Amino acid sequence: MTTAPFDRRAALKARHRRAILDAADALIGEGARFSVDQLADRADVSRRTIFNHFASIDDVVTTVCSEMLGVVIDRFRDTVTSGQRSSMFDDVAGALRDTDVPGIIGYLWRALGGFAPGDPRADQIFQATFRRTSEEMARELARRYPDADPIDAAILVSSLMNGTVVIATHWIAETSAATDDASRELWRHLLERLIATVRTGY
Numbered sequence: 001m002t003t004a005p006f007d008r009r010a011a012l013k014a015r016h017r018r019a020i021l022d023a024a025d026a027l028i029g030e031g032a033r034f035s036v037d038q039l040a041d042r043a044d045v046s047r048r049t050i051f052n053h054f055a056s057i058d059d060v061v062t063t064v065c066s067e068m069l070g071v072v073i074d075r076f077r078d079t080v081t082s083g084q085r086s087s088m089f090d091d092v093a094g095a096l097r098d099t100d101v102p103g104i105i106g107y108l109w110r111a112l113g114g115f116a117p118g119d120p121r122a123d124q125i126f127q128a129t130f131r132r133t134s135e136e137m138a139r140e141l142a143r144r145y146p147d148a149d150p151i152d153a154a155i156l157v158s159s160l161m162n163g164t165v166v167i168a169t170h171w172i173a174e175t176s177a178a179t180d181d182a183s184r185e186l187w188r189h190l191l192e193r194l195i196a197t198v199r200t201g202y
Contacts, residue, residue: 013053016043016045016049016052016053017053019043019044019045020039020043020045020049020050020053020054020060021060021063021064021067022043023039023042023043024039024043024060024061024064025064026042027039027042028061028064028107028110028111029110031110031113033112033113034057035057036050036051036057039057039060058121058124058125061111061112061125062125062128062129062132064111065107065108065111065125065129066128066129066132066133068104068107068108069104069108069129069130069132069133070133070136071099071100071104072095072096072099072101072133072137073095073133073136073137073140075094075095075096075098075099076091076092076094076095076137076140077140078095078098088141088145088148088152088153088156089156089198089199091144092137092141092156092157092160093160093195093199096160096164096191096195097191097195101164101168101187101191102171102177102179102183102184102187103179105168105171105172105177106177106178106179108125108126108129109172109176109177110177111125112125112126114176114177126165126168126169127165130161130162130164130165131161133161134157134158134161134162137157137161138150138153138154138157138158141153141156141157159198160194160195160198163194163197163198164191164194166194167187167190167191167193167194170190171183171186171187171190174186
């Protein structure tokens with residue numbers, strides 16, 4: 001007899017969370033940092049509701065950006081080959097190649113109001129975004145490759161995703177997150193360098 005009210009509360013909570021994230025995405029698209037009050041107004045919820053779901057504005061931004069970067073995981077699901085341990089590296093590398101990572105990084109850059117390398121707030125959100133994606137990718141690898149050592153899977157994903165943060169920082173410094181042909185060519189060069197370095201080791 002208590003299931004229906006609980007389900008209604010859960011559905012309302014999910015709707016509020018989605019409304020907050022959609023509102024944050026819209027505000028990010030407008031290209032400026034935003035306050036809690038602006039976010040609450042756009043999402044049509046109270047400030048308290050925002051903090052019932054998220055620890056801070058930075059947590060909201062990180063979650064929105066993590067959803068964007070989650071496209072890498074979707075690409076991974078699409079590119080999984082044999083499910084054999086030997087194909088793990090190629091599958092993760094293929095997902096990075098097949099995803100518009102420059103476009104996503106440009107989104108992150110706009111989400112943070114533009115930033116220079118070394119900006120502590122931006123670095124924290126950037127690292128948190130990639131860490132959340134890495135953790136989800138490692139879980140997905142464990143599901144897709146049940147015979148693989150989970151530590152091997154985590155190391156593989158961490159190496160590639162942390163390396164992506166390194167080349168992204170360099171790419172932003174060189175291009176200011178532009179996504180023209182020259183910037184994308186630089187990204188492809190940096191990504192292939194990363195993949196080759198991680199594949200062969202030092």
